[in-house]
Amino acid sequence: GAVVSQHPSWVICKSGTSVKIECRSLDFQATTMFWYRQFPKQSLMLMATSNEGSKATYEQGVEKDKFLINHASLTLSTLTVTSAHPEDSSFYICSASDDDLYGYTFGSGTRLTVV
Amino acid sequence: DAKTTQPPSMDCAEGRAANLPCNHSTISGNEYVYWYRQIHSQGPQYIIHGLKNNETNEMASLIITEDRKSSTLILPHATLRDTAVYYCIVSDDWGKFQFGAGTQVVVTP
Numbered sequence: 001g002a003v004v005s006q007h008p009s010w011v012i013c014k015s016g017t018s019v020k021i022e023c024r025s026l027d028f029q030a031t032t033m034f035w036y037r038q039f040p041k042q043s044l045m046l047m048a049t050s051n052e053g054s055k056a057t058y059e060q061g062v063e064k065d066k067f068l069i070n071h072a073s074l075t076l077s078t079l080t081v082t083s084a085h086p087e088d089s090s091f092y093i094c095s096a097s098d099d100d101l102y103g104y105t106f107g108s109g110t111r112l113t114v115v
Numbered sequence: 116d117a118k119t120t121q122p123p124s125m126d127c128a129e130g131r132a133a134n135l136p137c138n139h140s141t142i143s144g145n146e147y148v149y150w151y152r153q154i155h156s157q158g159p160q161y162i163i164h165g166l167k168n169n170e171t172n173e174m175a176s177l178i179i180t181e182d183r184k185s186s187t188l189i190l191p192h193a194t195l196r197d198t199a200v201y202y203c204i205v206s207d208d209w210g211k212f213q214f215g216a217g218t219q220v221v222v223t224p
Contacts, residue, residue, distance in 0.1 A: 004158075006158075032210065034210050034211060034212075036214075043202070043214040043215060043216050043217060044153075044159070044202075044212075044214040045214070046211065046212060046213065046214075049211060091156070093158045093159070095158075095159075095210055096210075097209065097210055103149075103161060103164065103209050103210065104161070104209060104210035104212075105161065106151075106158030106159045106160070106161075107158050108157055108158050109156070109157065109158045111156070
């Protein structure tokens with residue numbers, strides 16, 4: 001089946017710095033990817049839809065200037081958390097589809113801790 | 116807001132069938148029912164999906180009621196590795212999911 005890779009798997013950064021998270025489709029091309037966030041003991045929350053070659057679409061309440069999404073190629077989408085603060089500490093997960101029977105595959109997630 | 120309601124937790128004995136219910140009474144005609152599961156600190160894993168008909172694959176079976184207002188995921192022979200949070204999702208746009216709280220399934224020896 002399709003494989004979606006996220007990098008890094010975990011990151012610790014200082015408050016006020018920016019962090020970039022990569023989401024790659026390893027063996028297929030993905031025109032659309034989705035970014036989710038999950039706080040401890042909570043469910044996944046959709047943040048944005050990442051479209052190759054165009055601007056991302058953000059869900060209500062998600063700050064587009066804080067969570068910068070770039071989908072410059074059919075195999076890579078990046079999420080940059082700018083000026084990170086402790087409240088941004090969370091588990092960030094992406095998903096992508098190769099449009100076959102198995103639909104959307106999720107990455108293994110990135111654990112962000114802001115100190 | 117999530118369009119599904121699931122029990123918060125469920126225990127299942129190893130080797131027995133696990134039947135996970137999901138209510139989606141406001142489902143619309145073009146929305147599919149998807150099931151994913153999430154093992155602790157990992158990304159969700161696809162299990163199965165369906166529109167109207169019952170579906171079966173190597174992992175599970177999906178039973179959808181005739182009125183489509185509820186469904187049941189069946190894990191035929193639960194193993195310890197099936198311990199996870201199971202999410203039932205309805206969506207007309209595959210991949211753009213509103214996750215609910217899910218059901219924490221614990222399989223015991």
